[in-house]
Structure formats: C-alpha cells, structure tokens
Amino acid sequence: MTQFAKIIVDVPTMQTDQPYTYSIPELLTHQIEIGMRVVVPFGNGKRLVQGFVIEIIDNNQFDGDVKAIQSVVDLKPVVNTELLDLSAWIANETFSFRITALQMVLPSVMRATYKKRIQLIDEIDESLQDKLFQGNDSIEFDSEHMDAELMKELLQLTKAGKAELIYEVGNKAKFKMQLSIQPELGFEAYEDIKNGLRKNAKQQHLLVNYLQSLTENENNLIPQKQVVKEIGITTATITSGEKNGWLKKIETEVYRDPYKDTVIESTGMQKLTPDQDIAVTAVDEAIKNEINKTFLLQGVTGSGKTEVYLQTIAKALELGKTALMLVPEIALTPQMVKRVKSRFGDLVAVLHSGLSDGERYDEWRRIERKEAQVVVGARSAVFAPLDNIGIIIVDEEHESSYKQEETPRYHARDIVLWRSQRHHCPVILGSATPSLESRARAQKGVYEWLQLPQRINGQPMPEVTLVDMREEMKNTGESNFSEPLRNEITKRLEKKEQTVLMLNRRGFSSFVMCRDCGFVLPCPNCDTSLTLHMDTHTMKCHYCGHEEGIPKICPNCHSRKIRYYGTGTQKVEEELKTLYPEARILRMDVDTTRKKGAHEKILAKFGAKEADILLGTQMIAKGLDFPDVTLVGVLNADTALSLPDFRSSERTFQLLTQVSGRAGRADKEGQVVVQTFNPDHYAIQYAKHHDYESFYRKEMAIRHMENYPPYYYTIQLTASYTDEAGAAKKMLEAVQFLKPALSDKAIILGPTPKSIMRVNNRFYYQVVIKYKSEEQLKERLRELMTKSQAEVRKGLRLTIDSEPVNFI
DNA sequence: AGCACGCCGACT
DNA sequence: GTCGGCGTGCTC
Numbered sequence: 001m002t003q004f005a006k007i008i009v010d011v012p013t014m015q016t017d018q019p020y021t022y023s024i025p026e027l028l029t030h031q032i033e034i035g036m037r038v039v040v041p042f043g044n045g046k047r048l049v050q051g052f053v054i055e056i057i058d059n060n061q062f063d064g065d066v067k068a069i070q071s072v073v074d075l076k077p078v079v080n081t082e083l084l085d086l087s088a089w090i091a092n093e094t095f096s097f098r099i100t101a102l103q104m105v106l107p108s109v110m111r112a113t114y115k116k117r118i119q120l121i122d123e124i125d126e127s128l129q130d131k132l133f134q135g136n137d138s139i140e141f142d143s144e145h146m147d148a149e150l151m152k153e154l155l156q157l158t159k160a161g162k163a164e165l166i167y168e169v170g171n172k173a174k175f176k177m178q179l180s181i182q183p184e185l186g187f188e189a190y191e192d193i194k195n196g197l198r199k200n201a202k203q204q205h206l207l208v209n210y211l212q213s214l215t216e217n218e219n220n221l222i223p224q225k226q227v228v229k230e231i232g233i234t235t236a237t238i239t240s241g242e243k244n245g246w247l248k249k250i251e252t253e254v255y256r257d258p259y260k261d262t263v264i265e266s267t268g269m270q271k272l273t274p275d276q277d278i279a280v281t282a283v284d285e286a287i288k289n290e291i292n293k294t295f296l297l298q299g300v301t302g303s304g305k306t307e308v309y310l311q312t313i314a315k316a317l318e319l320g321k322t323a324l325m326l327v328p329e330i331a332l333t334p335q336m337v338k339r340v341k342s343r344f345g346d347l348v349a350v351l352h353s354g355l356s357d358g359e360r361y362d363e364w365r366r367i368e369r370k371e372a373q374v375v376v377g378a379r380s381a382v383f384a385p386l387d388n389i390g391i392i393i394v395d396e397e398h399e400s401s402y403k404q405e406e407t408p409r410y411h412a413r414d415i416v417l418w419r420s421q422r423h424h425c426p427v428i429l430g431s432a433t434p435s436l437e438s439r440a441r442a443q444k445g446v447y448e449w450l451q452l453p454q455r456i457n458g459q460p461m462p463e464v465t466l467v468d469m470r471e472e473m474k475n476t477g478e479s480n481f482s483e484p485l486r487n488e489i490t491k492r493l494e495k496k497e498q499t500v501l502m503l504n505r506r507g508f509s510s511f512v513m514c515r516d517c518g519f520v521l522p523c524p525n526c527d528t529s530l531t532l533h534m535d536t537h538t539m540k541c542h543y544c545g546h547e548e549g550i551p552k553i554c555p556n557c558h559s560r561k562i563r564y565y566g567t568g569t570q571k572v573e574e575e576l577k578t579l580y581p582e583a584r585i586l587r588m589d590v591d592t593t594r595k596k597g598a599h600e601k602i603l604a605k606f607g608a609k610e611a612d613i614l615l616g617t618q619m620i621a622k623g624l625d626f627p628d629v630t631l632v633g634v635l636n637a638d639t640a641l642s643l644p645d646f647r648s649s650e651r652t653f654q655l656l657t658q659v660s661g662r663a664g665r666a667d668k669e670g671q672v673v674v675q676t677f678n679p680d681h682y683a684i685q686y687a688k689h690h691d692y693e694s695f696y697r698k699e700m701a702i703r704h705m706e707n708y709p710p711y712y713y714t715i716q717l718t719a720s721y722t723d724e725a726g727a728a729k730k731m732l733e734a735v736q737f738l739k740p741a742l743s744d745k746a747i748i749l750g751p752t753p754k755s756i757m758r759v760n761n762r763f764y765y766q767v768v769i770k771y772k773s774e775e776q777l778k779e780r781l782r783e784l785m786t787k788s789q790a791e792v793r794k795g796l797r798l799t800i801d802s803e804p805v806n807f808i
Numbered sequence: 809a810g811c812a813c814g815c816c817g818a819c820t
Numbered sequence: 821g822t823c824g825g826c827g828t829g830c831t832c
Contacts (some may be wrong), residue, residue, distance in 0.1 A: 007832080011809055020832040043831045044811055066832055114809095793827085 003029060004060045005069060007051035008098050009042050010112055014789050017097045019054055021062040022069045032056065032069070035077030035084055037110075039070045039169045048167040050112035052102050054084060073171060078106060080385060082422055089418060095785060095800040096408035104408060105383040107361040113170040116141040118154050122162040132157070141165065172357075179224045181238060181247045183211040190215065193246065203237040211247055221250065267342045269314070270307050275299075279450040283312045286426035287319065287390045294417065296397075296442040297430040299452030300461065300690070301661025305430045308452075309393045310343050312428065313374055317347070321390025321425070322373040326412055328399040329353055329378040330619045334600050337376065344374050351377030351384065354597075379404060382415040389423040392416050397429035397438055398654055400805040409801045413438075432661065432692075433654040436703065439696055440710040462632075462663040462670035464656075464688040466679045480572050481579065485633050485673045492631050493583055493612055497668070499631040501576075501615045502659050503569055503589075504639045512539065514554035515561035521551060527758040534570045544760040572635065573615055580613075588616035621659045630670050632663040637676040637684060644755065645807045646708045649683040653695050656687035707747060709803070712770040715777070716804040718754070720797045724763040728753070730796060731765040734784055738769070741780040746771040755808045762797070768807065 006019035022040050024032055032038065034053050042049045048070060060066055079087070079102065087101040094101075103111055119138040120129070132153055133139045143151065157163040183190075190212035197204055210231050214220040228235060241247050272280060279297060286293050299305045313323040327336060332352045341348050349363045349372035366372040368385045375384040379402055394402070394416055402412040413429070420427045429438050429447070442449035455461070465484060472482040481489075492499045511529045512521045520529045523541035530539035530548070538547045554562045564571070569589040576585055586606055593599040599619070606614045607626055614620060614629075637656060640648050656674060663670025676684055686695035704711050719730040731751035739748070747770040754764035771777060781800055788798050 004832095009831085011831080013809065015829090016809080016831070018832095022832060040832085043809090047810065047831090049809090060832090062832055064832065790828090 001058065002026075004057050004066065005032060005038070005053045006055040006057065007038065007040060007069075008054055008102060009040065009051040010049045010099050010103075011042065012097045012099050014097070014786060014792075017091075017099070020051070021057075021060055021066050022051075023060070023066050024056070025068050028069060028072055031072050033077050034081065035079040037073035037078060037112075039073060041067050041070060046165065046167055048169050049114075050169050052079060052084075052099075078110065080387075082419075083383065083385065085422075086383075086415070086418060090408050090410055090415070093414075094408040094410055094802060095781060101408050104380075107357070107364045109172045109357045109361045111172070113172055115168040115170060116143075117166050117168065118158065118163050119166050120157075120163050124157070124162055138166070178252055180221045180250050180252050181224055181227060181242075182221050182250055183214045184245060184248050185211070185215075187212055187215045190246075203233045204241070206231050206233050207237055207241050208246065211241075221252065223252075224249070267339075269311060270304075272307065272311070273304065273452075273454065273456060275452045275454060276304050276308050279308045279452065280311045280315075282448065282450060283308070283391065283426055283428060284315045287312065287315050287321070290424040291426060292420050292424050294420070294427045294429060294441075294447045295450050296434055296438055296447045297428050297450045297452070298434055298439070298442075298692075299430070299432060300455060301432050301658070302455040302457070302459070303432075303452035304456045305395070305432075305452060306339065309395065309428065309430065310340065312391050312393070313340075313344065316390025316425075317344070317373060319390055321388050322386045323375070323391045323393070324381070324384055324386055324389055324416075324419075325374070325376045325393040325395065326381060326402070326416070327376060327378065327395045328401050330401075331396060332376070332378055333603065335603075335625065340374065340376050347372060348374045348376060349384070351375065351381040353378060379412045382412045382419070389419065389425050391425055391428070392420055393428045393430065395430050397431045398433055398435040398650075400651075403803075403805045405806070407799065409799075409804075411803060411805075433657050436650060436696065436699060437710045440700065459669075461690045462660055462672050464660055464672040464674060464690075466684065466688055467673060467675045468679045469675050469677045472675070480575055480635055482673075482675055485675060486579065488631050488671065488673055489580065489583075489613070489633070493580060495630075496612075497630040498606070498609070498611075498626060498628045499613045499633065500620060500626075500629050500659075500662055501572075501613060501633045501635060502620055503572060503615070503617055504634070504636045504655070512551065512562055512564050514557060514559055515563060516559035517554060517557040519554050519556035519562075521555070525759070525761045527756050532564050532568065534568075543756065569615060569617065576613065576615065583613055584611040585613045585615060586611040588614065588620055593619070618655060621655060621662065625662075627668070629663060630668050632659050632670065632672045634659055634672070634674045634676075637674045638678045638681065641678060641681060641683065643808060646703070646706065647805070647807075649681075649699060649702075652681075653683040653687050653699075656684065657690065657692070660687065660690070707770055712747070712772060714803055715769045715771070715781070716801045716807070717767045717769075717781075718764060718797075718799045718801070719766075720762045720764045722762055722795055724753075724757070726796065727763045727765040730788070730791065730798070731767050735767055737784055737787075738777075738780055741776040742769075742771070742774055746774055746777075768804075 003024045004021050005024055007022055009016060009020055032053060034056060036053050038051055038053055039048050040051050041047065050073065083105045087105050088098060090096065091098045091101040117138050118141045120133060129135065132150065141154065154163065158165055190208050194205065194208050197208070210227065214222065224235065224238060227238065242249055283295060297305055297308060309325060313325065316323045329352060337350050349367050351360060351363055355363065364385070367375055370387065375381055375386060377384065394413055397413060404410050416427055438447065441447045467482045467484050469482065475483065489499055511531055513519065521539055523530050523544065523546050525546055526541055526543045528541060528543055530541055532550065533540050537550060539550055540547050551562055553560050569587055573585060573587050576583070586602055588602045592602065605611060609628060634656065638652060640652050660672045663672050674684065678684060682698050683695065703709065717731065717734055719727045721727040721730065728751060735748055735751060748767060750767040751765050754766055757763055785798065788796060792798065
C-alpha cells in the first residue's frame with residue numbers, strides 16, 4: 001500500500017510554511033522515517049528542494065495531485081522527535097517559519113545547497129557547444145554571475161528542446177575520512193608468511209611482523225599514516241600487502257578535534273563548603289527522582305558555582321544520564337573548557353562559535369552517536385541532540401547573549417525550560433547577579449532558590465572606590481585616568497602586581513572630528529558616525545560595514561585640523577604608554593582578537609605574567625581568573641546608564657559586580673577603582689557595596705512603577721522600509737490593527753523611530769507592547785504577519801520580537 | 809524562494 | 821507586430 005509523508009519544504013516564506021503531502025515511492029517505503037531529510041519536486045517545472053519528513057501517514061488527505069518523493073538524503077533521522085517538536089514550538093513562539101526553526105537545531109553544514117545546470121540533450125553546432133558549454137555537455141547555470149548574453153542563448157536552447165534545466169540539491173556535510181589497515185590473518189599464518197619471504201625483502205618483513213603484533217591487540221585498526229611513520233615502510237608495501245591478502249584497508253571516519261593538542265590532566269572532586277553541599281544535595285535529589293524543577297543558584301564571584309555544576313553533572317552521569325551546560329560565548333575560555341574536560345575527559349563535547357563548520361559538525365555527530373554525554377557550549381548548544389538528559393545548567397543566566405538577535409529570536413533559557421520538561425530533569429540557573437526575572441521567580445517560589453553567599457577562601461569582597469569624574473575633569477582635564485586610579489596603577493607596577501583595566505563597550509569608539517567646524521564624518525548609509533580603526537587604517541561603520549579612507553582635510557570646511565576623538569582602546573593604550581613608559585601593556589578588543597585563537601593567546605600571555613596591564617572591553621570581565629591581579633580599574637562605568645533602555649541600570653550593576661570579582665582572588669587582597677560621572681546612581685552605589693539584594697529591591701520598585709518586566713511581558717514590533725514614511729505608516733497601521741484585540745490593560749508604546757533610524761539605507765520604526773495577559777495577542781500578531789505579505793514583496797520587513805533584550 | 813502567467817510600454 | 825518590464829498567484 002502506498003504511504004504518504006508530510007514534509008516541511010525548504011522554502012522560507014509565510015505561504016509555504018505548512019506541511020506538504022508527498023507519496024512515498026515503493027522503493028523508499030522501508031527507508032523513509034520521520035526526521036529524515038528528503039529531496040522533493042516543488043512548484044512548476046522540475047524544481048527540486050530539500051524537505052524534512054515530519055509525519056508518515058497511510059492515506060492521503062490532500063485532494064489534488066500529490067507528487068512523489070524524489071530521494072532520501074539521510075540513512076537515519078537527523079532530527080529526533082524531541083527536536084522536531086521543539087522546532088515546531090519555537091516557530092510558533094517566535095513567529096518564525098518551521099523550516100527556519102528546523103534548520104536552526106542542526107549544524108549549518110546540513111543545510112542544502114542548490115545549483116542549477118543546463119544539460120545538452122540534442123546535437124548542436126560544435127562551435128556553439130564550445131562557446132556555450134566550453135566543450136562539455138552541461139554547464140552550471142548561475143544566473144547571478146553569468147554573462148547575460150550567454151544566459152539568453154542557453155535559455156533559448158532550452159526552449160527549443162535541445163537542452164534542459166536540471167536542479168541539483170547538494171549537501172555540504174562531509175565526513176573526514178582516513179585510510180586504516182587491519183590484519184586479515186592470524187598469528188600462525190603470519191609466521192608462515194614470514195618464513196616464506198625472501199631475506200632481503202626488508203620492508204615486507206617489517207610489515208608482516210607489525211601485522212602479527214596486531215593480532216594480539218583488541219583494537220587492530222590502525223591508520224595507514226601511523227603505520228608508515230611508526231615502522232618506516234612505504235605505502236606501496238602496504239598496498240602489495242593488501243594484494244597478497246595479508247591485510248585489508250578500511251576507510252574510517254575521523255573527527256576533527258579542536259582540542260587535540262591540549263594535554264589535560266584529570267582532576268577529582270573538590271571538597272564542598274556547607275553551602276555548596278546543600279545545593280548539590282538538592283539538585284542531586286531532583287536528578288535522581290527525575291523532577292523537572294528549576295533552581296536559581298545565586299553565588300558571589302568565587303563562591304564555587306562551577307564546582308556545584310560539575311558535581312551535579314557527575315551525578316547525572318553516574319545515573320546513566322547526560323548533561324548540558326550553557327556558558328556565554330565570551331566565558332567559554334580554554335580555562336573553562338579545560339576544567340570540565342579534566343573532570344569528564346572524552347565524554348565532553350564543546351560547541352562554540354570559534355569552531356569551523358566541520359569541527360562543529362563532528363562534535364554534533366559525537367553527541368548524536370552518544371559518544372559524548374556532557375555538552376558544554378554557548379547559546380546554540382541548547383539544541384545538542386542529547387538523549388536522556390539528567391541536568392541542564394545555564395551559567396551566568398543573566399547574560400543577554402542567550403537571546404538570539406536574529407529570527408528565530410529565541411532565548412536559550414526558554415529552550416532549556418522546555419527541554420527540562422520533556423526530559424523530566426532539573427535546571428540550574430546560576431549567576432552572581434541574577435536577572436530580575438529569575439530572581440523574582442525565585443522569590444515567588446516558582447524556582448527553588450539556592451545561595452552561596454561566601455567566597456570559598458573566606459575572603460572579603462574587594463574594596464571598591466568610586467572616583468567622581470565630574471570633579472576629576474576639573475583637575476585632570478581630558479585624561480582618561482583620574483589621579484586616584486593613576487596612583488593605584490603606579491603602586492601595582494612597583495609591587496610587580498597586575499592590573500586589569502576595563503573600558504565599557506558603549507561609547508568607546510574613536511571618531512574623526514574637525515576642530516574648526518565640528519564636522520563628524522557620517523556613514524553614507526546609516527545615521528551614525530564612522531569610527532576609526534587603526535589596524536586597517538580606515539573609517540568603518542559598525543552597522544552596515546561601509547569602509548573608507550581616513551580624511552586628511554575636513555570635507556566640510558577644508559581645514560587641516562581634523563583629529564580623532566573619543567576613547568577607543570587604542571587611544572587609551574597610547575595614553576597609558578605615555579603615563580607608564582616602562583609598563584608592559586596588553587590590549588584586548590575586537591581589533592586584537594579578530595583572528596582565531598588570538599583571544600586565548602592574549603590571556604595566556606597575561607597569565608604568564610608577560611604583561612603588567614591588561615586593557616580591554618567587557619570581554620575581560622568574564623571568566624578570567626588571575627591570582628596576581630590586585631587592581632581592577634573601570635574607566636567609564638556609566639556609559640550604558642544614559643541609554644534609553646529600562647535594563648541599563650541592571651546591566652551596569654551586573655557589569656560592575658562582575659569586574660569587581662576579578663580583583664584579588666587568591667591570597668592577595670584586591671582593589672577596584674571605578675570612574676564614573678554618576679557616583680550617586682543606585683546601580684553604582686549598590687555595586688560598590690556588593691549589595692545585590694538592595695539593588696534588586698530598588699530596581700523591582702522602579703519596574704513596578706513603570707510597568708516593565710518582570711511585572712509586564714513585552715513584545716517589540718519593528719518595520720523597516722526603504723523610505724521613512726513607509727516604515728512609519730506600517731507601524732501606525734499595526735497599532736490600529738492590534739488595538740481592538742487588546743484589553744485596556746495593555747500598554748502600547750509608539751510607533752517611534754528607532755534610535756538609529758536609518759541603517760544601510762533602510763528606515764526603522766518600532767512599537768513596544770507591554771501586557772500582563774492577552775489571550776488574543778499572539779494570534780493577532782500572526783494575522784498581522786499574514787496580511788502584510790503583499791507588502792513584504794514590495795520590500796517591507798516586519799519583525800516581531802517576544803521579550804526583546806534590546807529596546808534601542 | 810522561484811517560476812509561470814498575464815497585462816502594458818518601446819523597440820528589432 | 822514582439823520583447824521584456826514586474827504585479828500576482830501558486831507550489832503537495
């Protein structure tokens with residue numbers, strides 16, 4: 001009996017965002033399973049696309065002609081039922097397409113590649129064939145790069161029936177294979193062969209001896225490369241050995257191991273403090289009883305959260321379960337990875353953005369084949385194809401990088417909670433400064449609250465000194481370094497201790513300004529100014545990537561007095577060098593860490609005490625742990641505070657608390673100097689006193705008053721268009737459309753232009769809706785998307801972001 | 809997305 | 821007259 005399959009096709013549009021029914025050809029009946037990728041004809045002509053099988057049914061519910069599946073891509077399913085369900089849920093929650101959500105849960109190499117080619121099917125004039133096909137009988141048809149004249153002629157040929165258009169669906173994923181050899185005979189047989197060999201056949205002797213020794217081994221599959229190197233014979237000898245039937249050659253898959261060259265010593269469990277012990281016991285209990293429960297593990301820097309994570313992971317493994325641990329990208333340092341690997345060895349798979357597509361795919365396969373049972377990774381690692389998860393950990397749970405800023409705009413924390421329900425396992429959300437959302441849930445008892453209030457070594461938190469830059473400016477003028485900070489740096493240099501200096505990301509760019517007329521070089525495509533990049537000696541736009549030369553004379557008034565301003569890390573570094581000519585300085589920012597591994601190199605250098613001062617952006621706030629750092633300086637604590645985002649206080653508090661924790665972790669006492677223009681701001685004051693609880697209460701009061709999360713949910717709509725009026729009109733229309741479906745408790749903010757209204761010559765307008773419970777909202781938003789399709793074709797872009805992390 | 813169909817302007 | 825512009829509809 002003919003079976004049918006429901007398939008999500010790889011055509012990411014609203015109109016095609018639904019399962020299509022295809023018949024399963026007889027030949028493929030026993031091959032096709034749910035979760036496999038297939039190639040199907042779609043649309044007019046012979047267009048082929050990839051699709052995912054999401055259901056297999058016995059009777060066709062579609063009244064119309066069904067087409068048959070063309071071919072199967074996979075030997076076994078690549079998406080299990082859990083991830084299939086998860087992707088459907090994500091598509092629904094984030095207003096994205098099912099195909100996009102499906103592709104997101106898989107490594108990017110598994111995405112299909114499409115090619116067209118023109119195949120000659122009839123005899124044509126030889127000179128014409130030379131011209132059009134370069135002597136071949138088919139040619140790739142690439143309408144983007146092809147010569148227009150050539151294309152026209154090829155199409156004419158197709159129309160005349162002399163050639164046809166062929167669609168090809170490719171697959172980028174390749175296993176890296178390696179040739180290995182294996183003995184074919186037993187010990188005795190090799191003995192006989194040896195006796196039969198000529199005396200001077202030295203290489204053959206070596207080979208047979210080697211094969212004979214392998215017969216004793218359990219694992220007798222040895223890479224050919226290794227054999228050649230080890231016993232010094234040629235591959236020719238091995239090949240003739242194969243011909244003689246002494247051995248066989250086998251192709252095996254090898255994994256690209258990015259950590260191949262790092263030697264890792266194994267470490268055991270550490271002794272727990274009483275607080276840690278309470279936490280571990282509570283989580284272990286939940287793992288054992290398969291209780292889907294969320295713990296908020298709130299522990300100050302240095303309180304040993306990581307040890308709690310590692311011991312609960314050990315518990316899960318002990319029970320035959322797997323573990324997933326998420327870490328923010330910037331905290332996923334070699335130190336961090338080493339710590340996990342040293343505990344669990346080869347059971348660990350690591351997924352982070354630094355991996356090549358191939359490496360990422362290999363790690364994914366190790367997980368899928370259950371060779372790796374512990375997964376450590378950044379945001380997208382939440383989709384690791386683990387089975388039977390025992391514990392999920394989200395470290396630094398407050399980090400905004402857990403939210404994906406492109407569609408599907410998911411938050412890893414939400415995915416984690418979904419998966420924990422599916423696997424009946426507990427979740428640990430860990431942080432020194434939990435997000436208000438999570439902390440409030442702990443308050444309400446939705447999460448179980450675990451605390452680690454003490455540092456492991458019983459050390460006090462470092463002393464934080466605030467420097468009022470308004471006062472300082474009067475004395476020191478334009479310097480980035482206040483007198484108190486300079487004095488402290490001098491002291492460290494004398495005592496041969498290390499200093500870390502942090503420059504807040506926002507407002508840290510250098511721009512070019514004319515001293516005579518005040519002209520600032522703007523980006524031609526965006527409403528921003530270009531920033532100076534000394535490494536490439538160009539002016540760049542951070543939003544659209546536009547790049548141009550550094551002007552020598554002012555384009556506006558032709559003055560020669562055009563200089564660069566602002567506090568880029570490079571400029572600060574220069575000032576540091578003049579202040580402390582003898583100090584060894586390392587700079588860490590986007591420019592110096594662009595190359596792969598550069599980040600690690602800088603940290604390793606600093607760790608080896610090859611520098612006195614480490615200067616960097618926020619990337620230095622996370623995960624670095626150097627015992628000789630006794631001074632942490634924050635050059636501009638409050639640049640984020642002035643931003644029109646309700647989370648700016650929270651971010652400032654979190655950042656300051658986090659960097660403070662970097663000072664004096666071992667036996668030496670640390671000190672923190674924070675330069676600020678708002679020394680009285682509560683975020684800065686509470687950070688100075690390491691007082692999360694007071695900050696939490698104060699901030700909650702403000703959120704309550706202003707109707708922001710966690711008291712309200714938020715949704716942000718953004719429209720962009722090539723003309724400003726179009727974008728504004730669309731958002732106005734959206735408000736008109738949504739309003740009737742909302743209760744009077746919902747609050748609509750906007751439409752307003754985005755703070756950078758024009759990016760890459762598109763204009764952006766937004767609307768934010770704050771609400772507590774709106775039954776119809778999501779459905780209405782979906783309708784809005786559907787009815788806007790016609791405009792999308794004309795260039796409108798409409799995005800819906802549920803619980804956005806950036807409001808500007 | 810990508811392709812066909814269909815209806816209007818300026819050319820071999 | 822026809823080639824080709826892009827607005828519209830459809831894809832199991």
